[in-house]
Amino acid sequence: GVTTAIEKSSGGQTSAGMIARSTYVNASYLGPRDSPKAEDLVVTDSGTAGGPSEEWFHHNDVTAINVAFSPVLATDDLPYRVEYQTDYSDAWQTFTPAQPSTSTNLALTVQNTGSSSWETFNGNNTLDLPPGSVLTGWRISVAPGTETVSVGSEMRVTVASVPIFRDITDGVIAVNSPAGSPPGPVNNTATLKAGDLTGEASDVFTPVDSVYLTTNVSAPSVLSVGDTGTIRAGIVNQNPSETYKDASMSVVLPCGVQYDPTKAITPITDLSVGVEPIPAIGNGVKVNSTSRVVDAEGCELQVITFAFDHITPMRDPKEASDRKVENTGWQYDIPVTVLAKAYQPTTSSVQ
Missing domain, CATH: 2.60.40 (Immunoglobulin-like)
Structure with a gap:
C-alpha cells in the first residue's frame, strides 16, 4: 500500500555567526505504481510559541529555503504554495515564488528589508521581512487546490541558517553584559502530510558560542x-x-x-x-x-x-x-x- 517517508538531518557549523549551516528535510509519498494519488503533499516546520520547534528558531536565523522537486513532481508540473510564520506567531502568511510550479526548483532568500548580497548565494526569489522580525516557520504545500500527487513524489528541502548562541529575541547584547548561558540542544521537528497519511522527523543541534x-x-x-x-x-x-x-x-x-x-x-x-x-x-x-x-x-x-x-x-x-x-x-x-x-x-x- 501507500505510505509516507520523512527524514531530517543537519550539518555545517554550530558556532554563533557562522553562515555555513544547513538543515535538511526529505519528504516522500511512496507506493506501487498503480497506487491512488494523494490529494496533496505538505511539509511543515513551525516554530509557533509553545511548539516542539520553538527553541530551534530562537537559536537560528534562517537565511534561505531551497526545495528540490523529484522527477515525478517535475514531470507532473503541479502548483505549490509557500507559507511562512514570523515572530513565533501561529499565523501563516503566503509568499508567491516567481515560478510556483514543481517543474522548477525553489531557491528562496530570506532577509530583512534593505539587506544586500544574500540573494547572490540563495537564488532569485526573495522574502523580505520587516526590520525587527525573524522567520519562525515555513510550509510547502504541493497540489493545494484540486490537483493530486502521484506516488514517487518527493521534496528535498534545505534550510540555511546562522546559528545564534544567545536568544535571537535578545538582539545585540550591550557591553559589560554577563556571559550567555549555553542553551543546550535545541530540537527541530518537521511534519509531512500526504492526503490522510502523516509523518514527522526531528533533528537536534547544540549552538556554540564564538568570538567571531x-x-x-x-x-x-x-x-x-x-x-x-x-x-x-x-x-x-x-x-x-x-x-x-x-x-x-x-x-x-x-x-x-x-x-x-x-x-x-x-x-x-x-x-x-x-x-x-x-x-x-x-x-x-x-x-x-x-x-x-x-x-x-x-x-x-x-x-x-x-x-x-x-x-x-x-x-x-x-x-x-x-x-x-x-x-x-x-x-x-x-x-x-x-x-x-x-x-x-x-x-x-x-x-
Whole structure:
C-alpha cells in the first residue's frame, strides 16, 4: 500500500555567526505504481510559541529555503504554495515564488528589508521581512487546490541558517553584559502530510558560542621605492549578538614599508548595510605604531595596532545586513612610504 517517508538531518557549523549551516528535510509519498494519488503533499516546520520547534528558531536565523522537486513532481508540473510564520506567531502568511510550479526548483532568500548580497548565494526569489522580525516557520504545500500527487513524489528541502548562541529575541547584547548561558540542544521537528497519511522527523543541534572577530587587508598591487601609498585594513564582528570590549587589530607592514605619521589614518565612512558608524581615531579607537617584529629574513617590520573601545555586531539578526560584510566592516586607510629595503631582487619587480 501507500505510505509516507520523512527524514531530517543537519550539518555545517554550530558556532554563533557562522553562515555555513544547513538543515535538511526529505519528504516522500511512496507506493506501487498503480497506487491512488494523494490529494496533496505538505511539509511543515513551525516554530509557533509553545511548539516542539520553538527553541530551534530562537537559536537560528534562517537565511534561505531551497526545495528540490523529484522527477515525478517535475514531470507532473503541479502548483505549490509557500507559507511562512514570523515572530513565533501561529499565523501563516503566503509568499508567491516567481515560478510556483514543481517543474522548477525553489531557491528562496530570506532577509530583512534593505539587506544586500544574500540573494547572490540563495537564488532569485526573495522574502523580505520587516526590520525587527525573524522567520519562525515555513510550509510547502504541493497540489493545494484540486490537483493530486502521484506516488514517487518527493521534496528535498534545505534550510540555511546562522546559528545564534544567545536568544535571537535578545538582539545585540550591550557591553559589560554577563556571559550567555549555553542553551543546550535545541530540537527541530518537521511534519509531512500526504492526503490522510502523516509523518514527522526531528533533528537536534547544540549552538556554540564564538568570538567571531575577523580582519581584512588590501594594498596596491605595485608600490615603488620612494613612493607613497595606502594600505587598507578592516576588522569585522561577525558574531550576531555579542558586543566586544577592548578588541584590537594589528597590521604588520611589509619589509621596507612604513607608516607615514605626517598624514592621518582615515576611517572609511562608506559602510556596509547594518554596520554601526565607524569610530574616528582618538574617539573610540586608538592607534599605536611603535611596535616592531622581525621576519624570517631578519627585516624589522612595523606593526600598527588599533585598540577599539568596543565593536558591535555587523550582521545581527532581525535587521538589514550585508552577506559580504566580512570583506569590509570597519576599515581604515593607513598612509605609508616605501623605503629602499622594500625592494627584494628575487621577489620584487623594477618599476
